[in-house]
Amino acid sequence: MAADAIEPLGITTAEEEAYRHIQRALRMGRYRAGDRLIPEEIATEIGMSRMPVREAFRQLAAEGLVLIRPNRGCIVAGLTLDEIYETFEIRSVLEGLAVRLAMPHIDVEVLEELERQLDRMERASQTGSSDWVVRHQAFHLQICQLSNRPKLVRQIASLHVVIEPYLRIWFDYVDKPASARAEHEILIDVLRSGDAGKAEIVMRDHIVETAPLLANFASPGRR
Amino acid sequence: MAADAIEPLGITTAEEEAYRHIQRALRMGRYRAGDRLIPEEIATEIGMSRMPVREAFRQLAAEGLVLIRPNRGCIVAGLTLDEIYETFEIRSVLEGLAVRLAMPHIDVEVLEELERQLDRMERASQTGSSDWVVRHQAFHLQICQLSNRPKLVRQIASLHVVIEPYLRIWFDYVDKPASARAEHEILIDVLRSGDAGKAEIVMRDHIVETAPLLANFASPGRR
DNA sequence: AACTGGATAAGTGGATACACAGATACGCTC
DNA sequence: GAGCGTATCTGTGTATCCACTTATCCAGTT
Structure with missing residues (x-):
């Protein structure tokens, strides 16, 4: 759900399969940064020629x-520490924009749905490290989608994918941060307040404050 | 210079040539939105097979x-009116971020260089419609590059390319907007003030105010 | 006369084959 | 013994070929 917001722009059956296959492997942290992806290897793995795999590489x-x-x-591609910070900076302004634009579309049902999302996120944090990451992204994207800005949502989703392996590692180390729920309740609170400008600022702060936490666990492999 | 900030990620001789060739044609407005790009046509035009052209399509x-x-x-791909607005909204927050981060790197020499850029922009507006667009982008990207955030600059440059055909059409119709110089002087002024927060706001406003101007001349072809 | 179905043609996507570039290892020379 | 040059091998990049999807046109039927 969360990641399906990223449509592989112009892609056909075989290539799409290659794309999804590799992206999943990447997001699950199967490879480390700097690892070589050998076209033939992957091609035989999925049962196709090198060609669609190459096109998938381009997409990725x-x-x-x-x-x-x-x-x-x-x-x-691994992210250097600087690049992780940069990615969070970009995310912060984009999601800030999204939440500001989403404000007019916030109503009681939406707020209730978001609360349920938080419940799911909390439950997921018990079951597995990667489940929480997926739910966390779903929560953020849910808000962003209310902005009714497809290109904006796509860009944000793309950034989520890039940082996903790092989020995953971080979560594995700290073993479910207790503050996570409270942090995100704040977002719902400001959405409830109806103040679009304030919501933008809160979202920005929420995101940039996450970066330093991750930084300590950065680089699943060097660059 | 301006657009070279967009590097065709991983690309080799033949494919790179195809990519540059098509992108230039696209940016010059040689094709209209909705036009079909026929691989064989382009391939023979540059003197290669369909294959590198196909890969270039993927990149584009x-x-x-x-x-x-x-x-x-x-x-x-043409932009709908909504998409043009959306692109400017995204640009506004990204370039706003960029200018905020650029502030520490602003000094007298930089300000003088930016003034010279404005001169060039004004001169270019006399010589040809497309020259101004190039100079205008160069000015904006120059500021963004001072942020020292490569990924951010790349994303912004990418947005510039997307809206370039629309900027070009707009400029052709209004025949050198007299306000353009003044509008951008304001940016230099706020950079001179040293107030990063204020600079971010000014940049945002500068960009979102441009969108409605373009909107009237939107759609070089339908979607 | 208009619409639907089928047939044919054109063009895209995928695979295989080939050529070239880069990397590594071994040998020769200093 | 060490360093550089060369040769071989691995693997990427490009071209040609084939199969399949789609679009267009014509004919037949309603």
Whole structure:
């Protein structure tokens, strides 16, 4: 649900399968940053030729998940510490914008649904490390989608995918942060207040404050 | 200079040529939105096979410049009126962020260089419609680059390319807006003031105020 | 006369084959 | 013994070929 917000722009059956396959592997942290992705390997794994895999690489490169160096193959793109911060800075203004634009579409039902999302997020944090990450993204994207800005939502979702492996690692280490629920309740509170400008600021702060937490657990592999 | 900030991520000689060729054509407004891009046509035009052209299409699709529908070819992506507004909204917060982060790196030399950029922009507006657009982008990107945030700059540059055809059309119609210089002087003024928060707001306003102007001249072709 | 169905043609997506570039290892020379 | 050059091998990038989907046109039927 969360990640399906990212549609692989122009993609056909075989290529789409390759794309989804690799993206899932990447998001699950199966590869480490700097690992080489060998087209033939992946191609035989899914049962197709190198061709669609290459096209999938292009798609992933555009999203910043892999790096393609001419004649030197495709490697998993890791984020440096600076890049993690940068990604959170970008996320903060984009999601800030989204929540500001979402405000007119906030009503009681929406707030209740968001509360339920938080419940699911909390329950997911018990079952598995990666379940929480998925629910957490779903919560954020749910708010963003209320802005009714497809391109904005797509960009935000794309950023979520990029930082997902780092979120996952962080969560594995700290073993369910107790503050997570409270942090996100604040977001619902400000949505309830109806103040769009304030909501933007709260969302921004919420996001940039997360970055330093992650930073300590950064780099699943060097660059 | 301005657009070279967008590097075609992982691309080799032949494919890179195809990519640059098509992107230039697109930015110059050679095609209208909805036009089909026929791989063979372009391939023979540059003197290569369809293959690198296909990969170039993928790259362009990832940037949102073209649309690839499975088994139905590649068409030039136009922006609806809503999408133009949305793009400017996204630009406003991203460039707002950029200018805020750029503030610590502003000094006298930088301000002088920006003034020179404005001069060039004004001169370019006399020589040709498209020259002004290029200079205008260069001015904005120059400021953004001072933020020292590569990913942020790349995203902003990508948005500039998307709206370039619309800017060009608008400029052709109004024949050099007299207010353009003054509008951008304000940006330099606020940079000179040293107030990062204020600069962010001014930049945001500057950008979102541009959108309605463009809207009247929107859609070089329907969607 | 208009609409629907089928057939044909055009064009896209995928696979295989080939050529070239880069990396590594081994040998030769200093 | 060490460093550089060369040769081989691995693997990417491009082209050609084939199969399949889609679109268009014509004919037949209502």
